[in-house]
Amino acid sequence: MTARTAGAALDELVAQLRNELGDSGVLTGADVTARSCDPFLDVPPAAPALLRPRTTAEVSRIMQLCHAANVPVVLHGGRTGVAGGAHATAAELVISLERMNRIVEVDPIGGTMTVEAGLAIETVQQEAEKHGLFYPIDLGSKGSATVGGTIATNAGGNRVIRWGMTRQNVLGLEAVLADGTVLDLQNRFLKNNTGYDLKQLFIGSEGTLGIVCKAVLRLVAKPQTQKVALVSLDSYNSVLDLLGRARALQQLSAFEVMWQDYYAIVAGDPARRVLDPQAQFFVLIEVMGNDEAADEAAFSGLLERAFEDGLLTDAVLATSGKQADDLWRVREGSEILVREMGPFISFDISVDIRRADEFVGKVRAALAQTFGFYRSVAFGHLGDSNIHIGVHLGPDTRERGHAIECCVYGVLKGFGGALTAEHGIGTMKREFLPHHISANALTTMKHVRQALDPVRLLNRNVLFES
């Protein structure tokens, strides 16, 4: 097929889709290119059309037509992922689930909420609170990130140490396969072993195996208390010791570590300079519980004993919800990072907790050896093994982004770490995937993709080549 006839076929498909979805269901031209596919690069979709189905049946119909016309699609949730998973070429159509954002049902006794996939995480959290319940997935982008996007990426965030990743908080879902087949997997039970748990296929597979249209989320009792402290420590052994002690508290809901290079930058904002930025490590600890006196006693007991035992050099405890938010803003200083460190490459790896500081040190040494001058920061969800490293792309490194990636991932490989902990592979880490999983695993992934989407209509450029 020539480019011209391919273009004509695409035009015909878009006309057909307009018939099915109505005018408001198909955007073209500037309505498409005014959008961005990611929060930092602001790349607009190159797709000739963006489809906005309102129901699972419409999603199914879209895929039937795309399957018949052999036209691939790219799926859009909140478009704030950072792995390039939402980038779309001119040969692809975009499906956005933005009009599928209804709350279908809340079951306060079973502790479930059934929602459409386009709903924002923050709205889920707010709806749960109305019922005295809690949806534990919490991440910086909760206002934009959707249920479908967080399922596709198996999003993690700040409270994984207590409540797990998105995978642990999804009981069921409804998905549309590449040929339009609708799979009803809307399980609502904690226990259900009736055949393969097919929903697992769609969680964390970055939209390559099916389009998640609805989800049954698990809700937990809403914690009644929140205690937050920011502490500083002078050795990594002290950080590990503190982590072991904190883990013994069932109320523990976050254990976030910042290396000195990260905190030094964030502390440039006087409101966040709550501790002397000379210390080597800074840890934000949070507990959430339901008994004010007991939780207060457990939390202050932890910190007092850590002080007595010489683990901490300093500490600030939040004494109000406002102060707790302020301490969280120390950890979530990404807008300062963007300003002070941008442009930068961000890494999202998991590594053996015992060796995380050694890993960070080796990364710094490798960057120094390769580039001479460099700037980097390290922080992360240490309780989950998950470290984020940001490396500034300065005048002498801007052209060398790829070399920086090779450098960091080279060190990672020696540590047996994970290429991505929670951001996903998307299109940006695709070339590195084969170096961080076994050849047999990659082959098996291809077999699974082949079984579910043999023509590769769904997020074709995501994860790996065929």
Place this chain on the structure above:
Amino acid sequence: MTARTAGAALDELVAQLRNELGDSGVLTGADVTARSCDPFLDVPPAAPALLRPRTTAEVSRIMQLCHAANVPVVLHGGRTGVAGGAHATAAELVISLERMNRIVEVDPIGGTMTVEAGLAIETVQQEAEKHGLFYPIDLGSKGSATVGGTIATNAGGNRVIRWGMTRQNVLGLEAVLADGTVLDLQNRFLKNNTGYDLKQLFIGSEGTLGIVCKAVLRLVAKPQTQKVALVSLDSYNSVLDLLGRARALQQLSAFEVMWQDYYAIVAGDPARRVLDPQAQFFVLIEVMGNDEAADEAAFSGLLERAFEDGLLTDAVLATSGKQADDLWRVREGSEILVREMGPFISFDISVDIRRADEFVGKVRAALAQTFGFYRSVAFGHLGDSNIHIGVHLGPDTRERGHAIECCVYGVLKGFGGALTAEHGIGTMKREFLPHHISANALTTMKHVRQALDPVRLLNRNVLFES
């Protein structure tokens, strides 16, 4: 191929395997038939040989040879599953992982234990305790059930409400595919989104997609306190009210309900007659925490308020570990059930918690209408939606076991319940599976099985027909 040449080919394969595994690695004759494939029916394996590999490499070699010879295998863990998953025909070989029961590594900082799949759950629990840690999967058969068997069946048990099913407690694994391919998926991190999470395929797929040889288990901090109470209630609404209150305690680790018909039988043992067996419902509540005073206050506060509000008719609190065990023995009275109710058919379903009592009532009504006389008991992990029902196969129903199954599952279908919550489909519920999942889901399950085991060498008769 005639039966005679098939037999000769099988003999040749067994001889080859003896070469590979040594004499102690291949059992035949009475050494095979002296075993049982299940705890209640005592069906011996009809397989001509039982293979006992010592390493993943030996498992891989077995599957290479079986693949080349097109001989199917049946996998044996602890052989105390109750769905017939371990039954073996004369055309199949058995692979038992009983000699692969080593503890490979414990990482107390990361909170992981890497083990071979033949290790018993109780041994995992004991090893975890040595490190001040806790493996939360706990079920009556923990002394026999193996890590591999519990992964294959995604076992649940008593504490799912707090720590989830086996799926939530497995971080990584190593599996051998039907053609002998070794998949190293030994992830150790809470967060790892490096491509598809292939390990999910092997959890809960009842040994039909691969042979789990090793697992990386997640350990949590060992709870320091345990409080157990047995209470009686006179209405199901009170049970639901109590569940809602109990769920608000983060320490809650079990919420087990017994209907009157169950407790009446168990209370035939004077040691277990701790409450008047005339009440309608009996609930065992357990909390586990790490602060004696706070946990005691939270637990007694829950029970006192429930009394004041008229939810409870009576209650017994354990005041020692011994008494806590005794109360658990009320709930785990399976040997009394076997004696008083045997032979019986056991059901393991999940149903909307709000309607569980209505479901039990409708089952009783349907049994009465169909059979006139019947005896049944109901109990289960209500906090997880999971109800077990046992129906006695009396003189007039012994031949009618299948009719009883059709009767109960017919009622279940009307409730949108799950055919099996934690026991699995095995061979015994295979005919019912298509009635309790959608046709599209069944087709997709077949596509997945086809992708991973196209010749169906693994547990061929388990789950569904090709």
